[in-house]
Amino acid sequence: MNSxxxxxxxxxxxxxxxxxxxxIKDMASNIVxxxxxxxxxxxxGRNKIGLLLLNLDLDTKEELIESIKQRQPQLLLVALVSKDMLENPEIRFLLKNYFHDFHTYPLDYPRLRHxxxxxxxxARLHVPNHAGRSPSTANTIMGESACVEHLRQxxxxxxxxxxxxxxxxxxGTGKELVAQTLHRNSPRAARPFIAVNCGALPRQLIQSELFGHEKGAFTGATHRKIGKLEAADKGVLFLDEIGDLPLEEQVNLLRFLQEKTIERVGSHQPICLDVRIVAATHVNLEDAIKEGRFREDLYFRLNVVRLKVPPLRxxxxxxxxxxxxxxIASRQSRVLGFAPDAERAMLTHGWPGxxxxxMNRVQSAAVMCPGRYIRAADLELGQSSSASPDCLREIKxxxxxxxxxxxxxxxxxxxSYVAEQLKISRATLYRLLDKHSLL
Ligand SMILES: Nc1ncnc2c1ncn2[C@@H]1O[C@H](COP(=O)(O)OP(=O)(O)OP(=O)(O)O)[C@@H](O)[C@H]1O
Ligand SMILES: [Mg+2]
Structure with a gap:
């Protein structure tokens, strides 16, 4: 463990x-x-502590744990507990409801260290950053799954x-977050990151939005305007929903990608720019090409490298x-966590959004839930929240x-407990976890 x-x-x-x-204190510095x-x-020093390792026995009072969690909801608890205590219903209740993890005696120091x-x-994920912002607004790609780790790499x-x-x-998978992360980690980080939603711009304004215009270029052009491409010089232009860019603008964008120069509307003066283009789409551009809505030559220019953001499920x-x-980011300290039925429902829901x-479901549940733990119903996730299966294979x-x-x-x-409980071998368990993307 690092200090x-x-x-x-x-x-x-x-x-x-x-x-x-x-x-235990010998295992790392900063241990109280x-x-x-x-x-x-x-x-x-309580407020600086993110993890509490607690010897859990029958003397441990639930009220005390609860009052600690109420004061410090982001604190993670890890229990040291004897094997026979695991059979005790009170201890099981405490472990299930308040603890992040547990380790059984005799202590196995390498495992405990891990x-x-x-x-x-x-715990570090739960600590507000220096600006006091919550993790979700800290603009970091959170996740430990193999596919998210691969994306990060x-x-x-x-x-x-x-x-x-x-x-x-x-x-809703985080495409814009990926684009921002790409910019933040690049040598262009100190230069602008300009985002344009190609689907949200009125058709007649797109060209001047992207390329700018000179004074008098068209009715209403009362002054010179710098376009998004020029504003993003030396930085990144993020073209969201690129599939919605009208065909005429696709030609202009293609020209920029080939020549690295633009001309403002109403001018024939080429302006040389150094802009990295990062585009995003939730539609299948290959289909759009087949249907004549997207230029194949532009597709090849944009699709030099492709990043696929995995769906949440x-x-x-x-x-x-x-x-x-x-x-935690919702700052509803009254709510201590998720009830087991909510944890289950979250794993089985299909998450189309x-x-x-x-984020929306958790934020709303954190405010609206009547109890201390968010239940499946508070998340509006019922037993059969995924689209109802209609064939035997899907039901299975x-x-x-x-x-x-x-x-x-x-x-x-x-x-090992999961395999034991389901009466399957560990090999079968890992095959099934892989199949259902639960690893
Ligand atoms: N891995 C993640 N960790 C933390 N927050 C995330 C993660 N992925 C997405 N988010 C958050 O989810 C929200 C949606 O992400 P974002 O807007 O980047 O998605 P999108 O793919 O661009 O969606 P759309 O296709 O609707 O434009 C944002 O608030 C973003 O910060
Ligand atoms: Mg987006």
Whole structure:
């Protein structure tokens, strides 16, 4: 485990046994030790702590945990617990409702180190950044799934070059966020990022919006106007919904991509520009080409490198990670988390509106839910929230996914328990998790 910088989430260990506490303290710097949970509430460094490692036994009072979580909803709890305690219903209740993870005695220090490293990483996601902004508004691509990690790697690789990029993906998957991240990590970061929604511009204004115009170029052109391309010089022009760009403007854009110069409307003076074009679309441009709505030559110019943003339903447990981040960002400290039925429903829902839909549902539920935990109904996710399956194969698939989701939630993500509960081998479990994108 890396030592933690002082402005990041630190760890507090609550254990009566000094020898155990000291061994844990040796694992990293910035570890605070308390012997009684009551000390936590009055601890001066409490607000900086992101992870609380707690020796959980029958003396642990739910009210105390709840009052700590109420004061500090973003705090993650990890329990140290004996194996036989896991059979106790009260302990199981506490683990299920308040804890991010647990580790059973005897302590296996390498595993514990791994668990705490992961927990602190998660806790850091929950810490507001320096501007006091919440994680969702911090403009970072959140997620730990393999497909999101792959996307992040691709973005980093592409950041260094100046090639045009075409970003594809369903609505609400984060295409604009990907474009912003690409810009932020590139040598153009200090230069402008200009976004244009090609579908939202009135047809007659598009050319002057993109290329600018001279005074008197047309009726109403009372002064010279700089277009978006010129404004993005040395930076990035993000052309959202590129599939909606009218054919005449496609020709002009193609000319710019070939010649790297523009002419303002009403002028024949070429202006040389250095603009990286990043385009995005949620429609299939290949179909648009077949239907004569999109120029093939422009497509080849834009599609030099393609980034595919995966749909939310393919990101497995990132759904829960994002949901928790959006809940914290909503600053509804009254709400402590998600009830098990909500966690399950989130894993089985199809998310046609992707991350935006998840964010909207969580934000609304955080305000409207009557209890301390958001339930499936608060998210307006019913048992059969996905489109109802109409053939036996689809019914079986949905049932399989629901059973997996339920077992994952009940087992706090521990795959050996999931396999045990479903009475399948680990190999079969991983095959099914892969099939349902739940890995
Ligand atoms: N991985 C992520 N982590 C955090 N926030 C995300 C992530 N992906 C998307 N978002 C958030 O979800 C919202 C939708 O993202 P964005 O606008 O980039 O999607 P889009 O694909 O451009 O959608 P549309 O096709 O509707 O234009 C934004 O508020 C964005 O910050
Ligand atoms: Mg968009």
């Amino acid at each position: 933690m910088a002082t402005d990041t989430a630190d760890l507090c260990v609550c254990h009566r046994d000094m020898a155990t506490a000291n061994k 030790h308390i012997t009684d949970l009551k000390e936590f509430i009055g601890h001066p 668990l705490l490293g992961h927990g602190l990483g998660m 691709q973005i980093l690789r592409l950041s260094e070059c100046h090639l045009p990029v075409l970003i594809t993906g369903e609505s 393919a990101r497995g447990r990132d759904i829960q990670l994002l949901a928790h981040a959006f809940l 992707n991350v935006r839909e998840l 698939e949905l049932a399989e996914r629901e059973a997996l989701a339920k077992a994952i939630c009940q087992s706090q993500g521990k795959m």
